[in-house]
Amino acid sequence: MIALRAGRPVEITGVCARDRSRDRGLDLAAVRWFDDPVDLAQSPDIDVFVELMGGEGGAAEASVRAALNAGKPVVTANKALLARHGVDLAEIAEDKGVALAFEAAVAGGIPVIKTMRESFAGNRISRVYGILNGTCNYILTRMERENLAFETCLAEAQRLGYAEADPTFDVDGFDTAHKLSILTALAFGTKLDADRVYVEGIREITIADIEAADELGYRIKLLGVARRTETGIEQRVHPAMVPKSSAVARTDGVLNAVAIDGSLVGEVVLVGPGAGGNATASSVAADIIDIARGLHLPTFGVPAAGLEPYVQSEMHAHEGGYYVRLTVVDRPGAFAAIAARMAEKGISLESIVQRRRKPRAEPPASAVPDDPQPVILITYATTEDQIRSALAAIETDGHIAAPPRLIRIEEL
Ligand SMILES: NC(=O)C1=CN([C@@H]2O[C@H](COP(=O)(O)OP(=O)(O)OC[C@H]3O[C@@H](n4cnc5c(N)ncnc54)[C@H](OP(=O)(O)O)[C@@H]3O)[C@@H](O)[C@H]2O)C=CC1
Numbered sequence: 001m002i003a004l005r006a007g008r009p010v011e012i013t014g015v016c017a018r019d020r021s022r023d024r025g026l027d028l029a030a031v032r033w034f035d036d037p038v039d040l041a042q043s044p045d046i047d048v049f050v051e052l053m054g055g056e057g058g059a060a061e062a063s064v065r066a067a068l069n070a071g072k073p074v075v076t077a078n079k080a081l082l083a084r085h086g087v088d089l090a091e092i093a094e095d096k097g098v099a100l101a102f103e104a105a106v107a108g109g110i111p112v113i114k115t116m117r118e119s120f121a122g123n124r125i126s127r128v129y130g131i132l133n134g135t136c137n138y139i140l141t142r143m144e145r146e147n148l149a150f151e152t153c154l155a156e157a158q159r160l161g162y163a164e165a166d167p168t169f170d171v172d173g174f175d176t177a178h179k180l181s182i183l184t185a186l187a188f189g190t191k192l193d194a195d196r197v198y199v200e201g202i203r204e205i206t207i208a209d210i211e212a213a214d215e216l217g218y219r220i221k222l223l224g225v226a227r228r229t230e231t232g233i234e235q236r237v238h239p240a241m242v243p244k245s246s247a248v249a250r251t252d253g254v255l256n257a258v259a260i261d262g263s264l265v266g267e268v269v270l271v272g273p274g275a276g277g278n279a280t281a282s283s284v285a286a287d288i289i290d291i292a293r294g295l296h297l298p299t300f301g302v303p304a305a306g307l308e309p310y311v312q313s314e315m316h317a318h319e320g321g322y323y324v325r326l327t328v329v330d331r332p333g334a335f336a337a338i339a340a341r342m343a344e345k346g347i348s349l350e351s352i353v354q355r356r357r358k359p360r361a362e363p364p365a366s367a368v369p370d371d372p373q374p375v376i377l378i379t380y381a382t383t384e385d386q387i388r389s390a391l392a393a394i395e396t397d398g399h400i401a402a403p404p405r406l407i408r409i410e411e412l
């Protein structure tokens, strides 16, 4: 079937990994082994080089450059490499007249690259956002459903093959930022700039936040959002409260969701497996078949020389609603002082709720002074600058016993 679809047989002729003796569950006896991926990339025996090692530099970068310079098309799943060197590699690919294909690099098995590069070609895209990391979505879903600890869920995501070699890339948001920078280039025709994506991960999210979100009609998801604004392109990655009715709120476990707003078609949402061996293989196989068919498009949808410089819309100007969790020292005047600081910075509060503390073994005889307890504030739309300066003022007032926790509310 693959030969029919590709118009020619597709064979694996050479392979390289670090450990030749490792049992990989398939017979590689007839396939030539290479100790060095650069040698494989340049081998006259191959027509296409597939890079699935990972890492923004090192062997991945050296072998992809070697293959392109040798005039061989490349398929890669490596978003870290593309985020760092994508424009440069696209220029080499164009110069050599070969494809640089990377469907698996963003949202695993979801055909989002093809969709944006081909199906949205006639649209002006105003926003692309979504859940772009399977590991984080898996962790948040299991924490919510099963009340499990963050570390337990991460270990399971690693066991299932979802996480990066260094899982801090997943949980601290950098993997999402790499993917978002690729989507930004495709959406807005700008050069990739992953270093200027605003990034927050999911380590600080607690079960208490997840429960509060539930009561307020939201779920917490790690989102990547790229949006055209009057001042430039906003790129941000952070946990967000999303309405339960939204498509991203209903995207659970290792599934990813990508929403694209096009001027002609409106919003299109793609949902599917974002990580794991089979999902990745599905996208890698599609890229190989495209190359065998002779399909060859500009890497980021337009010629590399036509990509415009990335003009950043600064995060401090971001506007939206905020969820704030404060650990407030329980004494008269604390609430009033907090509300006053918010008003002073021009922030309107939608609600201020004192959460129940854990039940005591013995009820206190009278009010317990200075006993910290969680207080949840929900703001109406305000700017990042305003909320940050209000929280800094609240911290200096001495009414809170721990740093404030802030989660942005995304009205989708
Ligand atoms: N896991 C997933 O769900 C997805 C991963 N990706 C991307 O795919 C890539 C691979 O990820 P994943 O499969 O999880 O990673 P793994 O660590 O499981 O596999 C990496 C493979 O590359 C080989 N390798 C690593 N370094 C070298 C080197 N210097 N020379 C030769 N071979 C090397 C390893 O060999 P050995 O086996 O001998 O150690 C191993 O077979 C990354 O770019 C990742 O971001 C993209 C989409 C989904």
Ligand SMILES: N[C@@H](CCO)C(=O)O
Pocket (backbone or CB within 6 Å): 105, 106, 107, 108, 132, 133, 134, 135, 136, 162, 163, 164, 170, 175, 274, 275, 276
């Ligand atoms: N570690 C990545 C793999 C897919 O890119 C994730 O969890 O989404």
